[in-house]
Amino acid sequence: VFVDVAIGKLSLEKVEELLNPAENDPRANIKVLDPDYLILMDIKYDGVKFVYDDYACERFKRNLVDSLGDLQRKYAIRESMIKSLEDLNG
Secondary structure, rough: OHHHHHHHOOOHHHHHHOOOOOOOOOOHOOOOOOOOOOOOOOOOEEEEOOOOHHHHHHHHHHHHHHHHHHHHHHHHHHHHHHHHHHOOOO
């Protein structure tokens, strides 16, 4: 969101609208999720040193590794399909 606002892709008014939907807007029923995968990194706040939760970091790393594995499999399948189509066309 910060980047989109900075580059002009999203206005502050639109951010305000997204964060505060009207009561009849379907987004008004969206609930805030628990911060299970939230890991704040490199936060500087008046000299306060935050401690990383090793379990949360490890769980997030496992999630990234699993996602990467899924993406690699999908890539390999698509690459194989493209090669097969190219072979058909000679």
